[in-house]
Amino acid sequence: MLDIGVLVSGRGSNLQAIIDGIEAGKIDARIKVVISDNPNAYALERCKRHSIPSRVVRREEFKSKREFEEEMVRILKEEGVELVVLAGFMRILSPHFLENFPNRVINIHPSLIPAFQGLNAQRRAVEFGSKITGCSVHIVDESVDGGPVVVQAAVPVLPEDTEETLSERILRFEHRILPQTVQWFAEGRVRIEGRRVLVEGARYGTLPVNPELEKF
Numbered sequence: 001m002l003d004i005g006v007l008v009s010g011r012g013s014n015l016q017a018i019i020d021g022i023e024a025g026k027i028d029a030r031i032k033v034v035i036s037d038n039p040n041a042y043a044l045e046r047c048k049r050h051s052i053p054s055r056v057v058r059r060e061e062f063k064s065k066r067e068f069e070e071e072m073v074r075i076l077k078e079e080g081v082e083l084v085v086l087a088g089f090m091r092i093l094s095p096h097f098l099e100n101f102p103n104r105v106i107n108i109h110p111s112l113i114p115a116f117q118g119l120n121a122q123r124r125a126v127e128f129g130s131k132i133t134g135c136s137v138h139i140v141d142e143s144v145d146g147g148p149v150v151v152q153a154a155v156p157v158l159p160e161d162t163e164e165t166l167s168e169r170i171l172r173f174e175h176r177i178l179p180q181t182v183q184w185f186a187e188g189r190v191r192i193e194g195r196r197v198l199v200e201g202a203r204y205g206t207l208p209v210n211p212e213l214e215k216f
């Protein structure tokens with residue numbers, strides 16, 4: 001049984017996907033604590049409904065980023081957290097935080113990184129005219145959404161897409177790849193060698209093409 005901590009800032013639909021996976025018996029993990037930096041995050045409601053311990057740690061309550069992060073580390077360590085999951089957590093963690101959980105912090109990002117790292121990834125994919133975007137689960141390092149990739153899902157961009165419709169289509173895959181990654185960690189199948197991550201025993205397939213090819 002893997003003890004995890006989840007960091008959130010908002011809606012918490014990815015948190016919900018993990019909760020659902022655990023309740024359905026598909027993930028051998030326990031959420032020991034959810035930490036939100038935002039007292040109004042809807043994610044906190046989800047915790048209440050599922051009797052999951054949650055804490056609010058606001059950046060404003062601390063003199064420095066370092067002290068803010070130290071408080072989160074203290075809580076996570078106190079709870080014996082072995083894997084930290086960033087699920088819509090809207091802050092960049094410093095190396096100081098990360099060295100407490102080496103290769104054990106993961107994040108979900110709504111693009112095929114390294115494309116569209118940072119904020120508003122879905123809007124930028126629409127504006128850029130990308131034909132395929134998607135979502136990534138990666139190991140968190142000092143870069144912004146640039147750490148070693150565990151899994152990616154490709155999602156087509158349709159001609160009529162808006163930021164909202166594309167975000168919704170990507171989100172459906174976020175809710176699959178993030179819980180799956182947590183389970184891969186729970187099973188001890190994630191091997192990280194530098195930038196390359198291998199999920200032992202996983203099947204690796206081929207990329208879809210969008211728009212569909214006709215004569216070739």
Ligand code: GRF
Pocket residue numbers: 010011012013014015087088089108109110174
């Ligand atoms: C998701 O799109 C995630 O990829 C990004 O922030 C959003 C969080 O959504 N990092 P939710 O709070 O999980 O609903």
